[in-house]
Amino acid sequence: MKRIKIDRRDFIKSSAFIASSAGTGLMVAANPELEAAPAQGGAVKRGSALAQCPYCGVGCGTIIQTENGKIVSMRPDKDHPTNYGLQCIKGLTAAEPMYVDRMDGDPYVRKDVWEEWSKPGHGDMEFISQTKGSFDEEHFVRVPYHDASDMVARKVVYFAKKYSGNSISLYGSGQLTMEGQYLENLFMKGVLGSNTIEANARMCMTSAVTGYFATLGSDTPPLSYDDIEMADLVMHFGHNARESHPIIFWRIADHKKKNDIPTVVVDPRLTGTVKGYSDINPDNNVHVPILNGDISFLNSIAHVLLKDHKDVIDWDFLKAHVTGWKEYVDGVQADYSPEQVQDRMGGENHEVPASLIRRVAGMFADATRKRLVRSKGKHEGKGYGGVIIMWGIGYNQHIHGQHNVISIINLLTLTGNLAKPGCGPFSMTGQPNAMGERFTGGLTGRLPFNEGLNNLKHRAHMAKMWRIPEKNLDTAANSKNPGFAVGMMERALKGDLKAMFLVYATHIDLPDQYNLVRPALLKTFNVVQEIYRHAPNNLYADVIFPACTWGEVNGVYISSERRINICEKAAQGPKGCRPDMDMVIDKGKEIADLLGMDGDAIFPYKKDKDGEYDAEEVFRDVCRASAGTDADLTGILEREKIDGISPYEQLKEIRGIQWPAPTYEVAKNGGTKRRYMMQEGQWENRPYGYFRTKDGKVHMKLCKQDYSEREEITKKLMEFGVKENHYTIDNQDLIIKARDMGLTPDLPDEKFRHKAWNEVPKDKYPYWMGLGVVYEHFHTAKSNRSPTTQRLVPEMYVEMHELDAKDLGIKDGEWVRVVTRRGSLEARAQVGGTDSLVKPARNSVPRGYMFGPWNLSVADSADPKKNKWLANGISSRVWDPVSGQVDFKKLACRIEKLT
Amino acid sequence: MTFKSSNSSSRIMSRPYIFRHLNKVRWVCLTLVFLMLVLIPLLGIYQHYVSASAYRNLDGSEKLLFDSMHALSSPFTMDPENDLDALKGTTWSGQLFGLKITDPLAIVGQMSAGLEVYWPFVLTGLIPILLTMFFGRFYCGWICPATFLYELNSNFALWLKKIGVYTGDRKFDRRIKYLILLLGIIASTITGTIIFASLYPPAVIGREIYFSIALSGFGGGTLFFMATLLFDIFVSKRGFCRYLCPGGALYSLLGRFRPIRIQRVVETCNDCEKCNAVCEFALNPMRDDFGQECNNCTACIAVCPQDALTFVVSLKDLDNQGPGYCSREYRSNSDERVNEK
Amino acid sequence: MVKAAFKVRHITQRYLRPPGALKEKDFIGRCIRCNQCAEICPNNCIKFFGSENGADSMGTPYITPREKACILCMKCGDVCPTGAIKPIKRELEPIVQYVEMGKARVDEQLCLSYQGKSCGVCYRACPLADTAIKVGYMEQPTVLDACVGCGLCERSCIQIPQAIKVIPNHLLASQLKATHLKERRSGDNDVQIIKFK
Structure with missing residues (x-):
């Protein structure tokens, strides 16, 4: 007796809340790997290609496998020195x-734009589409590539001539190949003379960038991953490594298991990182739940070391190779004892008592002593070990982010834990090639190879290397883009920006979407290069160029340890899709010609048999241009000359080269493991001494933190995004002051906690809200279109402490609205940490603090009318005056129950 | 000829107007029970949706279910997710606000299958057992969902007969169902499972309704019940209840000595036979033959034009009182007797 | 003979009984097929057998963890009138002590974390994480003794076929029995032993 079963959808309150795919605007295929599988019978053409994983900044080596010309799966590369055959779930499902x-x-071109363009004389050149905010098919016409490209070129030239090159901007990406990024910068600064080029790296790592510049004179970490296994103490600041950089986390955990090294995790939440280390050894793992007082915390450790652990202070080093250390030492001794900093440790829910600070200082000192023992009591000389301080995006994303980084380097410099084997600062990058963006200087005011536009000598050098007139770079140098990425959007709102290129970067990673970014995008002529049809950028695009993605283009990525990794082209992109780099070259040539320059001379690259430009040629160009800088790669070209192995082949052969590689020997041995203090090896024309600063010394700077005027300053900060026509770029003094005092962009109305949700007045925001990431997702686009990762975390959620939820009257699993002054989002309440039935439940938040990932921002629908999960609708646009980063993690919110 | 008076051991209850209308009340009761069998699974599904906070994921028909169940339940509860646990189950076994009530046949079946007495379970059947001992086989007339459908089926059969389709009215031995009860007990004991659950119409109906609403599937049980409906139409009216139902057998046994029973008031009876015609269980009320099988359905009371049937408190039926005093037969007999004099 | 034939089970899939259920033989005798356990289950994971598990199992509740696992809300035990599912309090200690749906088992050949690809999804799905299952290097799972067999791990495993499976209690016990029996009685069709790697 069989039952006749009719299929029903079911709803569960357990391992994964499954959002119905009918409700989403995305199309998730059932299993694209199976669809790509060949039909029965017939030989299957299999192929493989080496690449760096397209997700986080660890830079694991993978092997892309293809069948019949389609990419079907990944296999970790066991010969790659970063991951040795390990991989995490995101890379696995890439x-x-x-x-x-x-x-x-x-x-795709907007219909009204194309109609206007088709008029005689091209109609109104400044016409911008009126149908933005929707990407429905009916608003677009399909235009052949060359016609669309021609229109874009002419409009850009028009804007450049009428308003200056600086009225055109480009928002680039840390996921584009380095060659593409190099050419973008060339195009914007060299051809257009614009200084308004930004990238999503600005939201991620520029605090580290500017921190390094300020102290060491040049960007990027001086260490390699191998130093992990030599460290005696690893500290993580604002870094949930287990979720964001799993392979590195497990390397450290492995080291901790084998050698029982102590670990310290500074993070307001009790994350899986903390738990993972505690599982190995809870006695030497310390969790420091600081909310915003990291600067004070670090200064306080220095204070304790200076007082109680004088033997670990490297006085000789300070005297010989450091400036500013006297002010630092005096400053921390006077104002930063553990008792004095208690007001900045976050309050009753963030217990960082003086005893804890002293304990961490003691651990720090002990680890330093271990190194001293190995090097026989001297800070210099042979030996290894000491303290590695790692930090992640959570640490960079502050309105005093640069000062955060400087404080870390201060502390390490004080104790001689600087860039020797097994010790030093290690910033972990978020994106696979944000390092490339920094390397090629694709940011406001920067030039490639760690120099600024204001360096006249370098300007002349780059103009020569770029084959563009030097006056263009002068123009760029004199053009202003205050506020960097946020400023770019504010200028657009003010009407100062006329056109924007968005290449491989989504606009939804910028803060204050509803008041700043989306209104700004309505005002500019937007040219978008995208891979997905329902990407949020397409909502505001006037022209969309289908692009090839990772795996379909040749190029290199640079990982967090400065390793240049090859990314081979594994398969041809869909018909009509072109590599981003190619489209930049095409437009660059056209625009250069229209502006009276010689496009072919600037971009002398040839097309290969697939009709695509040869990325390796561009790479050789980069190597040539890097001669004489501290990112010198000419060793690669020497090796090509001597051994006859092409650059890409070299990268494949030894699985990556860490820059700089200034000589043949260094290039052959895989690049430079450790920078500074003469550790680069034989380098004849090294352009610097001990450190990359002008005087060759480390520049310590005492960073202060002071909450005495917190309320009034923050009150003014909270007006941005709320008051009409109120721009941060017009209020830079305020922002500088906020940074100098180490503040947050919002301040919650704590008095209104402990109330039920409907008793909190509508103008009060009692709780902290932080945005971050979740292990199963990377950014917002790819992992939500991957069935595996989408199924694991399909819905937006907000982590809540169970007592807060009880006060509010919210139960685990209920839908709530998180409201800030600037906007709101909807999310499922995840109450009770690991006991919650809303998975993934692996972190515990302290009372008064809520946390949600930004990865699900458009997972419910990219259509603005239906999209309720847009995380950056609630964030604040206040930026660090030097690094340009914003604080996504200290927002003041109110919780409402959705009925 | 003396006027034969009623048995002095019985008390004639006054015949309030209400007894005539009890049949309507019974129909309301049957309808309500059937409605609950449909409503409880629907409320259960609504409860699932509430538990999963899933309203935003529902589509058209599911939203309709949610909204209608929400409208129904919201006057009574602010926390449907937990409060609706109070209404669960079917007539086979269910719970009402924490009180568990089970069909006594289930208890008998389970005791024979498991060969053990689990007292908490037996206690859940206490109320039905006591009520049956008091009111007789009332379950069959007032509660059983099968009765609801069978009585409708009987009316349907009448209509079929009117339009000329053949309907059956064979009579079998009422004692067959006791044999079936016994065989069922033995079979349960041998196999170790409750056979009754598959063959007892109210259990089958409750389950099939639940499955069709909550699990989207019909099963063999529906076919089985359809077969009994056809049996009732074409072979024997109310054949299953009269001759085959093991539950009916059990309740009849329990209700044999019920204090509340129907009795004929012979004084006003006119032998019109309407009561016999209307009796679904083929009893003989006109000749005081109610027996243990009578389920107090009051159909006969309702139909009697003379109000000659009523409820009494008595532990057994009267013996055959003979023709009703208002009947022709009686009058002609009495005339004869008078004439004899 | 008849009895044996009646009890033949054609186990085509592993199945679990609801949490707190009596041992298989007793369960079948006690369950009155009232369907209330499925009605009250907020997770909608309880289904009922037709004839596929033998005529004696017909109408009894079961759970297929790969399709829908049990979230251990323990409501079914409260509602079961016959005590076929014992009522158990929804707290850690009673659940760990009295729920015996089965035991999860990791197939290291299939598990991604044992192949150098950190996963850890089963650990995150477990409602008794760190009590019933723990993870080590690269999120490699190890099932602990306290595992009650709810099956949420199996449901969440991203491998196909799943790398972690719950071995139901009635197969666990008889597997133990089989290893201790020197010879098996012929004609005893009671339970088929299924070999797992």
Whole structure:
């Protein structure tokens, strides 16, 4: 007796809340790997290609596998020195979203724009589409590539001539190949003379960048991953490594298991990172739940070391190679004892008592002593070990982010734990090639190879290397883009920006979406290069060019340890999709010609048999241009000359080269493991001494933190995004003051806690809200189109402490609205840490603090009318005056129950 | 000829107007029970949706279910997720606000299958057992969902007969169902499972309704019940209840000595036979033959034009009182007797 | 003979009984097929057998963890009138002590974390994480003794076929029995032993 079963959808309150795919605007294929599988019978053409994983900044080596010309799966590369055959779940499933929701064929142009353009004389050149805010098919026409490209070029030239090159901007990406980024910078600064080029790296790592520049004179970490296994203490600041950089986390955990090294995790939440280390040894793992007082914390450790652990202070080093240390030492001794900093440790829910600070200082000192023992009591000389301080995006994303980084380097410099084997500062990058963006200087005011636009000598050098007139770079240098990425959007709102290129970067990673970014995008002529049809950028695009993605282009990525990794082209992109780099070259040539320059001379690259430009040629160009800088790669070209192995082949052969590689020997041995203090090896024309600063010394700077005027300053900060026509770029003094005092962009109304949700007045925001990431997702686009990762975390959630939820009257699993002054989002309440039935439940938040990932921002729908999960609708635009980063993690919110 | 008076050991209850209308009340009761069998699974599904906070994921028909159940339940509860646990189950076994009530046949079946007495379970059947001992086989007339459908089926059969389709009215031996009860007990004991659960119409109906609403599937049980409906139409009216139902057998046994029973008031009876015609269980009320099988359905009371049937408190039926005093037969007999004089 | 034939089970899939259920033989005798356990289950994971598990199992509740696992809300035990599912309090100690749905088992050949690809999804799905299952290097799972067999790990495993499976209690016990029996009685069709790697 069989039952006749009719299929029903079911709803569960357990391992994964499954959002119905009918409700989402994305199309998630059932299993694209199976669809790519060949039909029965017939030989299957299999292939493989080496690449760096397209997700986080660890830079694991993978092997892309293809069948019949389609990418089907990943296999970790056991010969790669970063991961040795290990991989995490995101990298493993990186093949799944390759062919879901892709655009192909001709570019899309807004119908009204194309109609205007088709008028005689091209009509109003400044016409911007009126149908923005929707990406429905009916608003677009399909235009052949060359026609669309021609229109874009002419409009850009028009704007450049009428308003200056600086009225055109480019928002680039840390996921584009380094060659593409190099050419973007060339195009914007060299051809257009614009200084308004930004990238999503600005939201991620520029605090580290500017921190390094300020102290060491040049960007990026001086260490390699191998130093992890030599460290005696590893500290994580604002870094949930287990979720964001799993492979590095497990390397450290492995080291901790084998050698029982102590670990310290500074993070307001009790994350899986803390738990993982505690599982190995809870006695030497310390969790420091600081909310915003990291500067004070670090200064306080220095204070304790100076008082109680004088033997670990490297006085000789300070005297010989450091400036500013006297002010630092005096400053921390006077104002930063553990008792004096208690007001900045976050309050009753963030217990960092003086005893804890002293304990951490003691651990720090002990680790330093271990190194001293190995090097026989001297800070210099042979030996290894000491303290590695790692930090992640959580640490960079503050309105005093640069000072945060400087404080870390201060402390390490004080104790001689600087860039020797097994010790030093280690910033972990978020994106696979944010390092490339920094390397090629694709940011406001920067030039490639760690120099600024204001360096006249370098300007002349780059103009020569770029084959562009030097006056263009002068123009760029004199053009202003205050506020960096946020400022770019504010200038657009003010009407100062006319056109924007968005390449491989989504606009939804910028803060204050509803008041700043989306209104700004309505005002500019937007040219978008995208891979997915329903990407949020397409909502505001006037022209969309279908692009090839990772795995379909040749190029290199640079990982967090300065390793340049090859990313081979594994398969041809869908028909009509072109590599981003190619489209930049095409437009660059056209625009250069229209502006009276010689496009072919600037971009002398040839196309290969697939009709695509040869990325390796560009790479050689980069190597040539890097001669004489501290990122010198000419060793690679020497090796090509001597051994006859092409650059890409070299990268494949030894699985990456860490820059700089100034000589043949260094290039052959895989690049430079450790920078500074003469550790680079034989380098004849090294352009610097001990350190990359002008005087060759480390520049310590005492960073202060002072909450005495917190309320009034923060009150003014909270007006941005709320008051009409109120711009941060017009209020830079305020921002500088906020940074100098180490503040947060919002301040919650704590008096209104302990109330039920409907008793909190509508103008009060009692709780902290932080945005971050979740292990199963990377950014917002690919992992939500991958069936595996989408199924694991399909819905937006907000972590809540169970007592807060009880006060509010919210139960685990209920839908709530998180409201800030600037906007709101909807999320499922995840109450009770690991006991919650809303998975993934692996972190515990302290009372008064809520946390949600930004990865699900458009996972419910990219259509603004239906999209309720847009995380950056609630964030604040206040930026660090030097680094330009904003604080996504200290927002003041109110919780409402959704009925 | 003396006027034969009623048995002095019985008390004639006054015949309030209400007894005539009890049949309507019974129909309301049957309808309500059937409605609850449909409503409880629907409320259960609504409860699932509430538990999962899933309203935003529902589509058209599911939203309709949610909204209608929400409208129904919201006057009574602010916390449907937990409060609706109070209404669960079917007539086979269910719970009402924490009180568990089970069909006594289930208890008998389970005791024979498991060969053990689990007292908490037996206690859940206490109320039905006591009520049956007091009111007789009332379950069959007032509660059983099968009765609801069978009585409708009987009316349907009448209509079929009117339009000329053949309907059956064979009579079998009422004692067959006791044999079936016994065989069922033995079979349960041998196999170690409750056979009754598959063959007892109210259990089958409750389950099939639940499955069709909550699990989207019909099963063999529906076919089985359809077969009994056809049996009732074409072979024997109310054949299953009269001759085959083991539950009916059990309740009849329990209700044999019920204090509340129907009795004929012979004084006003006119032998019109309407009561016999309407009796679904083929009893003989006109000749005081109610027996243990009578389920107090009051159909006969309702139909009697002379109000000659009523409820009494008595532990057994009267013996055959003979023709009703208002009947022709009686009058002609009495005339004869008078004439004899 | 008849009895044996009646009891033949054609186990085509592993199944679990609801949490707190009596041992298989007793359960079948006690369950009155009232369906209330599925009605009250907020997770909608309880289904009922037709004839596929033998005529004696017909109408009894079961759970297939790969399709829908049990979230250990323990409501079914409260509602079961016959005590076929024992009522158990929804707290850690009673659940760990009295719920015996089965035991999870990791297939290290299939598990991604044992192949150098950190996963850890089963650990995150477990409602008794760190009590019933723990993870080590690269999120490699190890099932602990306290595992009650709810099956949420199996449901969440991203491998196909799943790398972690719950071995139901009635197969666990008889597997133990089989290893201790020197010879098996012929004609005893009671339970088929299924070999797992």
